[in-house]
Amino acid sequence: MTDKTEITFTVNGASRTVMVEPRRTLADTLREDCGLTGTHLGCEHGVCGACTILLDGQPVRSCLMFAVQAEGAQLRTVEGLAEGDKLHPIQQAFWDNHGLQCGYCTPGFLMLAVGVLEQNTDIDETELREVLSSNLCRCTGYQNIVKSVLAAAAEMRQWPRSGGP
Amino acid sequence: MSWVGRRLPRYEDPVLLRGDGRYVADLARGARAMRFVRSPVASGRILSVKAPPGAIVITAADLAAVKPICPRLLRPDFVPIAQPVLARDRVRHVGEAIAAVIADSAAAAEDIAEQVEIEIAPETPVVSLDQALAPGAPLVHGDAANNTVIDTGLDAGDVDTAFASAHRVVEFTFTSRRQSAMPLEARAALAVFDTSSGRITLSVSAQSPHLIRTGIADALAMPENELRVIAPDVGGGFGQKVPLIPEHIVAVWAARRYRCAVAWIEDRLENLTAAFHARDQRIALRGAFAADGKLLALDADIQCNIGAYSNSPVTCAVEPLMAMSELPGPYAVGAYRVRSRGITTNTCPMAPYRGVSRPVITSAMERLMDTAASRLGLDPLAVRRRNLISSFPYASVTGIVHDAGSYREAMDTAAETLDIAAFRKRQQSARAEGRYLGLGFSVFAERTGYGTPTFSLRKMEVTVGFERVEVAMDPSGFVEARIGASPHGQGLKTTLAQLLADEIGVAPDRIRIVSGDTDRTPYGFGTFASRSAVVAGGACKLAGIQLRDRLKEVAAQELEAAASDIDIADGRALVRGTDLAVPVPELARAAYHQSHRFPTIVDTGLSAVATYDPAGTFSNACHAAIVEIDTATGKVSLERFVIVEDAGILINPTIVEGQIHGGVAQGIANALYEQIVYDDSGNILTGSLADYLVPTLSEIPDLEIHHLETVTDASITGVKGVGEGGAIGAPGAVLNAVVDALSPFGVEVFEMPITPQRILQLLRESRSRTT
Numbered sequence A: 001m002t003d004k005t006e007i008t009f010t011v012n013g014a015s016r017t018v019m020v021e022p023r024r025t026l027a028d029t030l031r032e033d034c035g036l037t038g039t040h041l042g043c044e045h046g047v048c049g050a051c052t053i054l055l056d057g058q059p060v061r062s063c064l065m066f067a068v069q070a071e072g073a074q075l076r077t078v079e080g081l082a083e084g085d086k087l088h089p090i091q092q093a094f095w096d097n098h099g100l101q102c103g104y105c106t107p108g109f110l111m112l113a114v115g116v117l118e119q120n121t122d123i124d125e126t127e128l129r130e131v132l133s134s135n136l137c138r139c140t141g142y143q144n145i146v147k148s149v150l151a152a153a154a155e156m157r158q159w160p161r162s163g164g165p
Numbered sequence B: 001m002s003w004v005g006r007r008l009p010r011y012e013d014p015v016l017l018r019g020d021g022r023y024v025a026d027l028a029r030g031a032r033a034m035r036f037v038r039s040p041v042a043s044g045r046i047l048s049v050k051a052p053p054g055a056i057v058i059t060a061a062d063l064a065a066v067k068p069i070c071p072r073l074l075r076p077d078f079v080p081i082a083q084p085v086l087a088r089d090r091v092r093h094v095g096e097a098i099a100a101v102i103a104d105s106a107a108a109a110e111d112i113a114e115q116v117e118i119e120i121a122p123e124t125p126v127v128s129l130d131q132a133l134a135p136g137a138p139l140v141h142g143d144a145a146n147n148t149v150i151d152t153g154l155d156a157g158d159v160d161t162a163f164a165s166a167h168r169v170v171e172f173t174f175t176s177r178r179q180s181a182m183p184l185e186a187r188a189a190l191a192v193f194d195t196s197s198g199r200i201t202l203s204v205s206a207q208s209p210h211l212i213r214t215g216i217a218d219a220l221a222m223p224e225n226e227l228r229v230i231a232p233d234v235g236g237g238f239g240q241k242v243p244l245i246p247e248h249i250v251a252v253w254a255a256r257r258y259r260c261a262v263a264w265i266e267d268r269l270e271n272l273t274a275a276f277h278a279r280d281q282r283i284a285l286r287g288a289f290a291a292d293g294k295l296l297a298l299d300a301d302i303q304c305n306i307g308a309y310s311n312s313p314v315t316c317a318v319e320p321l322m323a324m325s326e327l328p329g330p331y332a333v334g335a336y337r338v339r340s341r342g343i344t345t346n347t348c349p350m351a352p353y354r355g356v357s358r359p360v361i362t363s364a365m366e367r368l369m370d371t372a373a374s375r376l377g378l379d380p381l382a383v384r385r386r387n388l389i390s391s392f393p394y395a396s397v398t399g400i401v402h403d404a405g406s407y408r409e410a411m412d413t414a415a416e417t418l419d420i421a422a423f424r425k426r427q428q429s430a431r432a433e434g435r436y437l438g439l440g441f442s443v444f445a446e447r448t449g450y451g452t453p454t455f456s457l458r459k460m461e462v463t464v465g466f467e468r469v470e471v472a473m474d475p476s477g478f479v480e481a482r483i484g485a486s487p488h489g490q491g492l493k494t495t496l497a498q499l500l501a502d503e504i505g506v507a508p509d510r511i512r513i514v515s516g517d518t519d520r521t522p523y524g525f526g527t528f529a530s531r532s533a534v535v536a537g538g539a540c541k542l543a544g545i546q547l548r549d550r551l552k553e554v555a556a557q558e559l560e561a562a563a564s565d566i567d568i569a570d571g572r573a574l575v576r577g578t579d580l581a582v583p584v585p586e587l588a589r590a591a592y593h594q595s596h597r598f599p600t601i602v603d604t605g606l607s608a609v610a611t612y613d614p615a616g617t618f619s620n621a622c623h624a625a626i627v628e629i630d631t632a633t634g635k636v637s638l639e640r641f642v643i644v645e646d647a648g649i650l651i652n653p654t655i656v657e658g659q660i661h662g663g664v665a666q667g668i669a670n671a672l673y674e675q676i677v678y679d680d681s682g683n684i685l686t687g688s689l690a691d692y693l694v695p696t697l698s699e700i701p702d703l704e705i706h707h708l709e710t711v712t713d714a715s716i717t718g719v720k721g722v723g724e725g726g727a728i729g730a731p732g733a734v735l736n737a738v739v740d741a742l743s744p745f746g747v748e749v750f751e752m753p754i755t756p757q758r759i760l761q762l763l764r765e766s767r768s769r770t771t
Helices: A026-033 A089-096 A106-119 A125-132 A143-157 B013-017 B106-115 B129-133 B159-165 B209-220 B246-258 B268-274 B318-326 B358-376 B380-387 B407-418 B420-432 B452-458 B492-504 B532-559 B584-593 B653-672 B725-741 B756-770
Strands: A005-011 A014-020 A052-055 A058-061 A074-076 B032-038 B044-050 B056-059 B097-103 B117-122 B148-156 B168-176 B188-193 B200-204 B227-230 B261-265 B281-289 B295-307 B336-344 B436-448 B467-473 B479-483 B511-514 B566-569 B572-575 B581-583 B607-612 B617-630 B635-646 B703-708
Touching: A014 A026, A052 A106, A058 A106, A089 A106, A089 A143, A089 B013, A106 A125, A106 A143, A106 B013, A125 A143, A143 B653, B032 B106, B032 B246, B032 B268, B044 B097, B056 B246, B097 B106, B097 B246, B129 B295, B129 B336, B148 B318, B159 B281, B159 B295, B168 B358, B188 B246, B200 B209, B200 B246, B209 B227, B209 B246, B246 B261, B281 B318, B281 B358, B295 B318, B318 B336, B318 B358, B358 B380, B358 B436, B358 B653, B358 B725, B380 B407, B380 B436, B407 B420, B407 B436, B407 B617, B407 B635, B407 B703, B420 B436, B436 B725, B467 B492, B467 B532, B467 B584, B479 B492, B479 B532, B492 B511, B492 B532, B532 B566, B532 B572, B532 B581, B532 B584, B532 B607, B572 B584, B581 B584, B617 B725, B635 B653, B635 B725, B635 B756, B653 B703, B653 B725
Parallel strands: A005 A074, B032 B261, B200 B227, B295 B336, B479 B511, B635 B703
Antiparallel strands: A005 A014, A052 A058, A052 A074, B032 B097, B044 B117, B056 B097, B148 B336, B168 B281, B188 B200, B188 B261, B281 B295, B436 B617, B467 B479, B467 B607, B566 B572, B572 B581, B617 B635
C-alpha cells in the first residue's frame, strides 16, 4: 500500500515524473507533489467539484482519481489558464462579473467552464446551467457564476476555431 | 467623483483567479500532519485510550495543564459549561476530539488514528430538546440542572390584558431543524514553531484572529506576544470560523512541545459532525390580534438546542438571547412576554451562523403574519402594514432603538414589482391545470454594525465590538491601512479601500489593506454580525480624515496657503478656487525627508489611528418568492425571487448584491433542503455532502434586487450592515410561498426545512383529514 510507483504525466504543458503511493489521489499529487495548490479540496468525496481539473480535455474530479490513473495523461489546472499577465477569458469574466467571493470553489468552476466551452462555445444557457450544477459554491448564490461563464463564452466565440487567442 | 458607490472589480480577485490564493492547507507543505481521533458515541465514560507503539498520540493526560474552553456571561441566569481541549473522563457528543495523532503525512496520521484503541462505556444520550427536558433526563453537564444553561425572559407591557381583549389569538409552535454553515473550505490550522525566536505562528482559517490568539494564550498560559495568528485567504466562514476551538489549542501545544510545524486540515466528515451547527430551535408563539390585524401582544417560549458545549467568546447563549431580544423584528408591538432557554444536549455545539437566530425568528414571525391574515380574513400585506414600524427613531418594547429605515417602503416596492393581482390570476388558472403556484413575503429589520454599547448589554466576559484602524502613507504616497477586522471572502479590502480613497483623496489602487495578521494589525474582533463595513469602515473614515488633515498641513506650507483652503482629491492637494496644486506623492516625500519643516505633524508623521465603536444601525428588507410545487413529488421550484433591501449607503453595490445573492441561497437552503439529522443514539446521519444537501445552481433562481438607501445618523459613514440579511429574509418568504401554493389543501407549515418528504406527508395528512 505504501510502496511508491513512478508515474509521468503532463501538467499545464510540462512533463512531470513523480513517485506516489498507489492510494494517493490525483488531487493530492497535484497539490503536494507538484506544488499546484490552486486545485482545492472541498469534500474529497466527489460532490463539491472544487478539485475539478481537465484530464485530456475533460473535466474530472481529481479527488476521485488515483494519481496512477493519470499515467500518460495531459492535465490542466487553474495555474495553466493565464498566459503571463494576461488572464484567460474565463478568469477575466469572473473578475468582471463578481463571479467569486471567497475564491475557494473558483478554480473548480473555472476548469469546469473551460472544459465545457472549449468543446462548445455555442452551448445554450439551459445546458450550461445543467453543467454548472455539477459544482458547489457557498458564497455567490451562482447567479454571477452563470453571468461570468456566459460572458466568457461570448468572448471565446470570437476566437479562431484553432483555439486560443 | 466619489469612489463610494462605484461598482469596482475587487482587488482580491486576480490572485484567487490564478490559483495563487493561499488558504491554510496551501501553506502546510512540509508540516507534520495532525489527525484527531473522535468519539464514535454521543455520551459515555472513557475507560482507556491506547496508542499503537511508537506513534505520537496526544491525549487529555498530556494536556493536564491546559485550561478548558469556558466562555462566560456575567449574569446569574447563565451556567458556564467547560469544554476540555481533548475529552478527559467522558465524551459528550459524536465527533468530540479524544486524541490527536501527529505523523509525517496526512495518510500516515489517518493510518495511526485508526489504530488508536478507545474504550468507552456508553451511556444514554439526550439528543433532542424533548429528551433533554424530560423529567429525570441524564445531565450532559452536572452543573446544568435540567440541561438548561440559560433560562431567561422578558415581560414588557400588559400582555395578559392584550390577550384577554384580542379579537383572535393565533398560536403555533415553529420548529427549525439543525443546520451547518458548511464553508467550502473546512476548518484548518497550521502551527509553526520558530526555533530562533521561540514564537509560534498559527495560520488558521478563521474570522477572528485576535480573539483566537487571546484564547490560545489563556488556555496554554503563554505570553500572548509569543503567538502570532494569521488568517490567510479564508474559504468562507459564515460564523462557523469565529470561535476559538480545541483544535487550535492542540496545534499550538504540539508545535511548542515537538518544536516543529503541525498542520490540521479538517475533512468534510469532521466538518459536518464536529464543526459548530446552528438554528436548532423551537418557538411556541402566540400572537394577540385585533380585528383589523393590529398585533396587540406577543408571547413566546423559545428553546434552543445548543449542543454539548459553549462557544467562545459569544457563548452558547447567543441564539436564545438574540431570539429573545429581536423576535418582534420590524413590528411595533406594545406588549411582549418571552421565556428563552438554551438547552444542552449530546450533540455538536452550536455557534453563530449567518443571521444567528434571526432566520428562525423572522420565519416564525412571518408565518404569524400570514397565519393571522388567513384567520382574520385579511390581506397578508395589510396585516404587515398595520404593524410595521413607520416612524423613526422607534424604541421597541424591549428597549431596542430602531434608527431610520424603510420597512413599509421596502414591502410596498416588492409588492409593486411582483404585480400581485396578475399573479393571483395566473395562480388560479394554473390550479385549474393541476399546477400549484404560491407567493410569499418576508419582512425583517436586522440590527447590524454594533459595538460595545450594545454587546455589553449581553454581559459577555469578553465584550466584543470596537474596531481599530491604523493608516499610514509611505514616502512614495502609497497608503497602508491595517485593520483589526478580518475578512473571510466578502471583498472587505476593496470595500474599505473605496471608503478610504474618498477620505484621503487618493485612488483606491494606491491603498493596501492589511488584515488577518496579529503581528501587523491593531487588536480587533473580526468579521461577524454584519459589522465589518460599518464598524471597520467607520474607523477607516475617522483615520482617513486625520491623515487627510495631516496632508493638508504639509500642503499648506508647500502651497503657502491656509490648510482650511486646501482640498485633497484625485491624488493632489489643491488650493480651492485656484490652480495651485501639488501631487500627494510630493507631499509624502516632503513629510518624511523634510520633516523639520513640518513641526505640527512631528508626533504622528503621515499616520493616524482611529477606533469606532457604535451602538448599531438597523438594515431592513422585504423578500418575496414565487414557488411552484409538484404535489406528486413534493418538489418545490423557485420561479422568482425579489429582494428590496435597505442597507443605507452602498460602498460597492456589486459586492453588496453578492452578499445578498449568497445569503439568499443559504436562506433558500434553510427553508427547503439543509438539515443535520441525528438518530436517537446521537449519530449523525448527514456526514457527507451527498446527505447534507447544499443547493446547486439548479435549485437557486436568479434574484432581482432593488436598493433603497435610507440615510441614517447611527453610522458615521451612513452604511448599514448587509452580510447576513439575505439568509434572514429568504426562509420566511419561501415558507409563506409554500403555504400559499398548498392553500387548496389547507396545509400549514410551521417548520424548516420543509423537504419534499415533509410536503408529501403534510399533503397525506390533509387528505386524510378531508376524507
